[in-house]
Amino acid sequence: MKIKDRYVVLIILLLFCVISFFNSLEGLENKFRDTILESENRVDTRVVIVGIDENSLMHLGRWPWSREIHGQLIKRLKEGGAAVIGLDFLISEDIQSTQSTQSHKSIDITKLSVNDTNQDFAFTEVLEDADNVVLPLYGIFPGKTGLGDIKALDVVGPLDIFKKSTRAGHINVIPDTDGIVRKGLLSFEYQGETILSFPWLIYQEYLKNQKRILPDFRVPVDEWNRFYLDFVGGPGEVEHHSYYDILSGSIPKEYFENKIVLVGPYAPGLNDYYPTPLDYQTPMYGVEIHANILLALLGNSFKEEIAAPWLLFILFGFAAGSFFISKRYKPFVSLVIISALILSYFLTAHLVYNQGIILPLVYPTTLAVVIYLIILVYRYLEENIQRRRVTALFGRYVAPQVVEKLLCQGDGPKLGGERRVITVLFIDIRGFTSLAEKNSPEDVVSILNRYLDICTRTILKYDGTLDKFIGDAVMAVFNSPQVLEDHVWRAVQAAWEISCSAQEILKSETAQPDQIIQFGMGIHTGEAIVGNIGAEFRMDYTAIGDTVNTAARLESYAGSGEILLSKASCNEVKERVRTEFYGDLSLKGKARSVPVYKLMGLVRE
Template sequence: MRKGISKTAMIVIGNTVVVLICLIFLTFGLWKVLSDQVFDINMKQSMTGAPHGDILVIGIDAESIKAVGPYPWDRKVYAQLINQLEKAGAKVIGFDIELYSQSNNPESDKLLGEEIAKYKNIVFPSHAELENEFARSTKVKEGELLMASGVQHPIPAINKSPNKAHINAAFDTDGIIRFNWLQINTPEGILPTMGLAMAQLAGEDVIKYLNMPVQQNSPKSQMLIKWDGVEKDFETIPFSEVYNGKIPASTFKDRIILVGYTAPGSDEGITPVERHMHLVYAHANILNQILNQKTITPVSGSVTVALAALMILLFGFLTWKLKAISGIILVFSVSVGLMIAQYITFAYSNLYLDSIGAVLSGLVSYLGNIAMKTYFETKQKNYITKQFGRYISPDLVKEIASSDSEIQLGGIKRELTLLFLDVSGFTPLSEKLKPEEVVDFLNMMFNLITERALENHGTIDKFIGDAAMILYNAPLDVPNHAYYAVKTGYEIQKGMEQVRADVEAKYGINLSIRIGINTGDVVVGNIGSYLRVDYTAIGDNVNTAARIESTASPNQVWVSESTYEQTKDYIEYNFAGEKLMKGKSSALKLFEVVNITGAPKEGGKAGKAS
């Protein structure tokens, strides 16, 4: 192979590029879209669909709007609802309703405010004013609470509850709600999210949620939501049925009640488990998560990077050690296995291991290494084809190289044209030459023979000392193979004329070549043992070609009658007579090649295998 960068150096350089590509993707989160989709699938498949039984949603649905009256309602409606729920023994009441402007009836506003002031278990929300509430990338120092520039509270007449909470939705970069800020820092103090505030009022232990571990590159108190149910999973009662007294009071006793919009098109968002979820159910899911004391803990980024490094090494190693199909199967199996492990870990321990970065890093490594391996294998195959093409037919080498199976012993019956040649006078010449000069002379002579044979679609079966055997029409079909065999013999003799003259002038030795050609059916194929295989032809017609060569005149090309019949339209012959060959019962007619007078049209019929 040509000198240059070594194979090892190229593999090292290639894998360095692979590592850099993967590091860039991991560092800049370029695989986040796929990671988020897998996270959503894990979330949806692992939810129980059975939220905490204490949670009850009172929905402002389309039927309620028809029954109670056009929306927005007079605020005394909410005052009456509070009165009913408090008498029924509700534990906590949270309104996912924004009342930031004064209504057309100030008396109703005042009435609602007075009703709120009577109780300590009611939460009316506020809205924190954030720099960019629709993106996860809101600027904040890691480990500090998200800071709001201000707070929008309900109007003073209504803002009578000591319990404050925010209802800010936190949208991920793709617009999906996957997390929430449990607490937001504001100029007026810390605002908990609605679910946290209601859980705390219900007497639940919320300490661990107030002191949650800080996620990498995230503000303090940012929590991934453990979605455990879609809208239909939560017990929901239409507002109008509660308002009109159709629901028994016992339904509300000791319940944590959320009041919010459930009418189509009102206050909706996209979540991992439901494309159009009314956001009152987002608060219900957060509340459910806290009541069940669940948290999702993402594995640290260093673990993800370490896992990615492991997959890069593993997939790169497997590429070089295994065959293509085995490698693909194992890489696929390992990738699927890691994804399953991620799901099981998430579903049963709420530990979120982002395996997408590792799997994709491994696949980049696999593809990079398979590209390098293919390059080296192709280069090696071409090298072998080129080198062995000097010994046997390049067409045969290519056929072997392109086959994925082992060479099979056996042959087929096929019409071939066989050319035998032998050099006379070489022995006395070799006695006058140095050993290296003998080799150089043979190489020069056989180079001429090889070039002429291959140029005319021949397969060099073997060189035996100063003799050669050449096949035509094997292993590949050669239309008009008899013509090309005769043409080869004629061109070899023409090419040797100057060589003979030089040898005779320099050494005084008469060097000559005899060539014999025969066409007929033979058995051709891989013949030998499982340890050593020779691609050759055997049969009576092979022997006939060899005997024609031994009978031929020096520096002449003699052909059999069968070859003559196939080539007489393009070759000028002289009748050489009839010769009785060993093993033959009758004499064979032989013809001496005089000149090439024409050529057959391309695409003529080739010999058929049987």
């Protein structure tokens, strides 16, 4: 490959660093966190919700209700010893607009009177007497805002008459782009004033009520002053009771002693609900979200994402690990190992999440998978290139099916050669000199190609390797590079078929006397060195050694139409051929004579 895979991996790593910096996969990251990290925990019973539910709407009438009703609820909770009371609904209308929409049903309002015809003034007295009520306000923001620039254009809050008797915190709930609420807004600026969140003010009031000092802990926030919400339970998990049941006395007021009581909408028709990471399908009421924030404050269980240097470290670790594993092991094994590492990482992320640390999930694991796929593609391309090289190397010498088998085996002959038992077949055209004298050069080449084509096709038919043409001679090797259990028998069959083909041409009516040629052949079996022999820039796949020389010597002794076999070759196929002893020949380079046999035919089964 011209471009090294490590360079491509480095580019991908840098790309993921940029993507993670801009949080381009935020939506996918959030989905992974919701699935893997979020889980329900034990709910603190110090927080109780008083819900404006269907039961209360049925008995008290259409929302909104009069100040009298809310005042009576606050009085009962205060008498019961509630530590803090948080009203999670806006009281921003004057009394006339409230009364115009009021319709009471099955409860006598006179019994709920706060003994003052001016309900706003009376409600103010209730707030002053309770001295533990936190009211809400709502910030209105521009459509777009820059990092760190969290300033409201306007706020909708309680009437001025109520502001002197209590504190107000914002109840803004800001879902992510997919509509899921995962973070809370700690505070924002309005006309130079810092507006704290509704739960944060309730928490301060609770500590004040319990005569405790505000702990010195930091709420980790992002660039928009938002903190990650650690939901302790799904919808309905925080203890809740019906607003009407409190007023009617069904639940004793003493039950709320030292508790933080949040009063808010708890009916679908009031349109104050949002999906959360714990349950996309069943929405959570806004008052429940504030309750979860309060529980996080009480338990100091806020979560913080790791710093950028740690993120880069994790990305680099996953990139290096995936690269090493993918290069070191086969694709399936690599996939199993990388999958196991990713699962282990997810488990680790879940464990450290419970300790307040949020690890990135999508960026490192996706990087690992991408690098695995890149290495897989590189392997495929490299194997394809290698396939072409092998095909170019062996395609001229062996049958296409032999090349395919070599490629499928993936473990061809070693570079530089290996020792192997092979059978060597040498074929030489007899009478070629006379043929060249009697025919034109063009005719000689044509005749030679005709006979050599017979040799080539027959050798490849029996899965032999065409080693080389040596003038008018042919050298073939069996059992290399492809392993053949019956390589001797295949070589003998090929030699006999070549001889028969020559005889058929000789007997044909179209054969011209001055163009008739025959073959002399020699076959020997033994050890040889087979492999790529030559220079780095020019090499041939061939066989060298005494086995090759012996086969060549046998061919030189063979007459026209004769096939001579060494004893080593003859012994391997003696049950399948008919032979006659040719004699003990003294071959060049041999200290002892060699017994030689002449092939007379094949024994057909």
